[in-house]
Amino acid sequence: MRLLHTMIRVGDLQKSIEFYTNVLGMKLLRTSENTEYKYTLAFVGYAEESEQAVIELTYNWGVSSYDLGTAYGHIALGVENVADTCEQIRSAGGKITREAGPVKGGSTIIAFVEDPDGYKIELIQSENIGQGLGNS
Incomplete structure (x- = not known):
């Protein structure tokens, strides 16, 4: 087995892509959109998904913020x-x-x-x- 990605939900996909690419230096690897279920995915990382784990940014259309809760760490x-x-x-x-x-x-x-x-x-x-x- 190999760790593939970690998914986090984001309220502003473009702002998140800019942060992970421009501030943290990751690359935008790919994006996809699902119009039926109204969400967009963006995968970012330091290397291709075939080489190492990446982060999946999930934007659910119309949702601008989430309660992060107390279970998630970092x-x-x-x-x-x-x-x-x-x-x-x-x-x-x-x-x-x-x-x-x-x-x-x-x-x-x-x-x-x-x-x-x-x-x-x-x-x-x-x-x-x-x-x-x-x-x-």
């Missing part, structure tokens, strides 16, 4: 330097919700960013990827 991205990435994201108009620094009770360097719909994205410094310590 998407995690490995980056070379968390502090530098935060500055790049801030410069591109992104919202940093936790500045770069060590995870509570550990040494893993992390930060958090928020997408246009309020979904959290954790940035984990590359030497710490796979250690499972970014759960703050």
Whole structure:
């Protein structure tokens, strides 16, 4: 088995595509529209779906916001330097919700960013990827 994608519902598809591509540097891989069931999908990622997991942005026509609830956590991205990435994201108009620094009770360097719909994205410094310590 292989993880294929994670789906999140978005209230403004174009705004979300711009965030994931222009702010986080992903590529828009493909889009599709279903007129019968009134939704549009956009798949974004750093590589093709055949190579790695991607994010499916789902826009249900006419729905502009969602209650994120308390069960969902975050998407995690490995980056070379968390502090530098935060500055790049801030410069591109992104919202940093936790500045770069060590995870509570550990040494893993992390930060958090928020997408246009309020979904959290954790940035984990590359030497710490796979250690499972970014759960703050």
